[in-house]
Amino acid sequence: MTETLTPSVENEGLLTSSFVVEMVRQMRAIDPYGTYDSLSTTEILEPFILTKEKKREIPIIGDPDELVIARIKVFYNAISAMIESECGLMAVPLVNLSHEGFGRALITVGKLVVMDRTLRDVHRFGFPSLSKMKDEGDKILSVALELIGTYPKVAGL
Amino acid sequence: MTETLTPSVENEGLLTSSFVVEMVRQMRAIDPYGTYDSLSTTEILEPFILTKEKKREIPIIGDPDELVIARIKVFYNAISAMIESECGLMAVPLVNLSHEGFGRALITVGKLVVMDRTLRDVHRFGFPSLSKMKDEGDKILSVALELIGTYPKVAGL
Numbered sequence: 001m002t003e004t005l006t007p008s009v010e011n012e013g014l015l016t017s018s019f020v021v022e023m024v025r026q027m028r029a030i031d032p033y034g035t036y037d038s039l040s041t042t043e044i045l046e047p048f049i050l051t052k053e054k055k056r057e058i059p060i061i062g063d064p065d066e067l068v069i070a071r072i073k074v075f076y077n078a079i080s081a082m083i084e085s086e087c088g089l090m091a092v093p094l095v096n097l098s099h100e101g102f103g104r105a106l107i108t109v110g111k112l113v114v115m116d117r118t119l120r121d122v123h124r125f126g127f128p129s130l131s132k133m134k135d136e137g138d139k140i141l142s143v144a145l146e147l148i149g150t151y152p153k154v155a156g157l
Numbered sequence: 158m159t160e161t162l163t164p165s166v167e168n169e170g171l172l173t174s175s176f177v178v179e180m181v182r183q184m185r186a187i188d189p190y191g192t193y194d195s196l197s198t199t200e201i202l203e204p205f206i207l208t209k210e211k212k213r214e215i216p217i218i219g220d221p222d223e224l225v226i227a228r229i230k231v232f233y234n235a236i237s238a239m240i241e242s243e244c245g246l247m248a249v250p251l252v253n254l255s256h257e258g259f260g261r262a263l264i265t266v267g268k269l270v271v272m273d274r275t276l277r278d279v280h281r282f283g284f285p286s287l288s289k290m291k292d293e294g295d296k297i298l299s300v301a302l303e304l305i306g307t308y309p310k311v312a313g314l
Contacts, residue, residue, distance in 0.1 A: 094251070094261065094263070096252075096253045104251065106263070106265075108263075108273070111269060111270040111271075111273070111304065111311075112268060112269070112270070112311065113265050113267075113268040113269070113270060114268075116268070147268065151268075151311050153308075154269065154308050154311050
């Protein structure tokens with residue numbers, strides 16, 4: 001485990017934030033054999049953290065494996081769950097990837113596309129730190145909620 | 158070739174309709190070696206026609222092969238191209254399938270989802286006749302254009 005992940009006063013709030021809690025819930029959801037049962041929050045979310053050093057070790061070109069794809073889905077599922085709990089409307093994530101790791105990630109609410117991202121090099125998917133991951137999730141969430149607020153009719157379709 | 162596909166006075170108009178022309182264009186686009194060059198419109202679109210008899214021969218459960226998936230994409234690409242030419246805004250199709258042939262097909266224009274369909278048993282993808290296929294395409298097109306007309310702001314985002 002890297003230093004950034006050691007529980008500290010600073011991390012305490014982060015680890016109990018609703019986004020991180022949701023991420024852990026989503027990770028546990030894809031763990032039918034309970035292999036994560038004894039792991040802590042930081043340990044479960046460790047694969048999402050890709051420090052510069054770790055990123056350098058991964059080849060630039062590569063095919064994503066099942067585990068990376070599952071993690072990408074967990075990330076967007078968590079954001080969708082947050083959108084849903086904030087606005088009360090169903091948010092549907094959609095991750096579409098070629099076997100080479102290129103594609104699109106979408107979240108739709110009703111007929112409204114609240115997030116649309118191009119994905120590239122997903123075999124290198126990860127965040128510099130847990131707080132950076134939370135920032136990214138929160139950013140997508142706030143943009144999505146703003147869009148829903150502006151076009152509630154389309155989101156309600 | 159079945160009887161329904163023989164060129165007749167009735168079919169003449171169908172074969173020159175913009176939807177069928179677009180379908181042929183899309184089919185030729187995925188034919189880099191020009192194997193369709195000598196084929197007629199009806200011959201190129203023949204794989205899309207699945208009469209009751211032909212459908213009965215396909216097992217109920219089965220995995221879709223590359224060719225069926227390519228045809229599904231051609232169908233939704235053609236509709237997207239039609240939407241684009243009608244409203245002047247870019248329409249982006251997205252076909253997301255599991256290897257078992259279940260999934261979703263989406264078309265988005267700006268931030269507006271103009272079509273959202275659940276796909277099932279796509280290894281049996283096809284239409285009873287060419288005119289039924291055109292009807293289906295036209296139906297999706299008109300619903301999409303109506304949505305764009307109602308929410309032009311979202312479609313323009």
